[in-house]
Amino acid sequence: RVLARECAVEPTAVLELRRQLSECNAAAERERVMSVHLVAQLAQLKLELELQRTQSASPLAVSGKADIRLEQPPGQSVPQPAAKYRNPDQNRAEIERLRDGMVGSGEPAATRRRAGVFEDRTNWLGQSERWYTAAEVARHNSPGDLWLIVHGRVYDATGWVERHPGGAAALLKRGGSDASVDFDFHSAGARKQWEALRIGSLDQPRRGWTAVLFGR
Numbered sequence: 001r002v003l004a005r006e007c008a009v010e011p012t013a014v015l016e017l018r019r020q021l022s023e024c025n026a027a028a029e030r031e032r033v034m035s036v037h038l039v040a041q042l043a044q045l046k047l048e049l050e051l052q053r054t055q056s057a058s059p060l061a062v063s064g065k066a067d068i069r070l071e072q073p074p075g076q077s078v079p080q081p082a083a084k085y086r087n088p089d090q091n092r093a094e095i096e097r098l099r100d101g102m103v104g105s106g107e108p109a110a111t112r113r114r115a116g117v118f119e120d121r122t123n124w125l126g127q128s129e130r131w132y133t134a135a136e137v138a139r140h141n142s143p144g145d146l147w148l149i150v151h152g153r154v155y156d157a158t159g160w161v162e163r164h165p166g167g168a169a170a171l172l173k174r175g176g177s178d179a180s181v182d183f184d185f186h187s188a189g190a191r192k193q194w195e196a197l198r199i200g201s202l203d204q205p206r207r208g209w210t211a212v213l214f215g216r
Contacts, residue, residue, distance in 0.1 A: 119203065130200035137202065141176030143168065148179040152204070155197040 122128045132154050140147035140156075148155045148171070161168050174182060183191065 131203040132200050133203050138176040141172075143172060146171060146175045147199075148174055148183075149177065149202055150183045150194070151180050152202050153198055154200045154202055155194060156199045157197055160197060 119131050120128055121131060134149075137147050137149055137154055140158075143161055144158065146157045146161055148157050157171055161171055164171050170182065171179075183194075186194075
């Protein structure tokens with residue numbers, strides 16, 4: 001009779017153990033799913049913070065979202081964002097202060113433009129473009145005559161010096177040289193505006209299929 005009672009109780013105990021095990025498994029699964037969601041939310045938050053940081057670091061975020069900063073080439077300094085946007089009057093005053101401190105920049109732009117410093121080329125598609133030597137671009141480095149190189153393209157930024165929201169000094173410090181590092185900090189809208197200032201490309205050795213297209 002006692003044996004019969006033990007046999008009757010055992011299945012009930014087994015069922016209870018199985019129920020408890022099932023509840024433990026369900027709780028573990030809920031915790032796993034919650035952990036996955038938390039990791040995803042954390043990744044999204046980090047991405048949003050990174051976008052906000054890069055946008056606030058852009059001195060010319062005129063429109064659109066700021067682009068993610070490209071890896072900085074070795075040997076070039078990190079451009080610092082302007083403390084605040086500058087209006088044309090502030091830029092003109094800044095230009096006068098910088099002009100007073102310049103040495104050897106009084107040579108008129110007209111006398112610095114010389115023959116043989118550029119070449120007009122036409123590719124097999126019939127597209128013509130002017131190519132400038134690096135030496136010629138380097139001569140245009142004053143407030144009244146300012147050229148910049150951005151990723152192999154040459155821009156005449158003379159008319160933009162007074163209107164530059166980041167200040168005239170930010171442009172003048174790169175005058176006549178490569179400003180690609182500073183340019184990459186700008187928003188897509190600001191970079192699109194600069195296309196109207198493009199006057200040609202930088203003359204540099206070409207290899208491969210580009211030599212066929214441009215006759216170099």
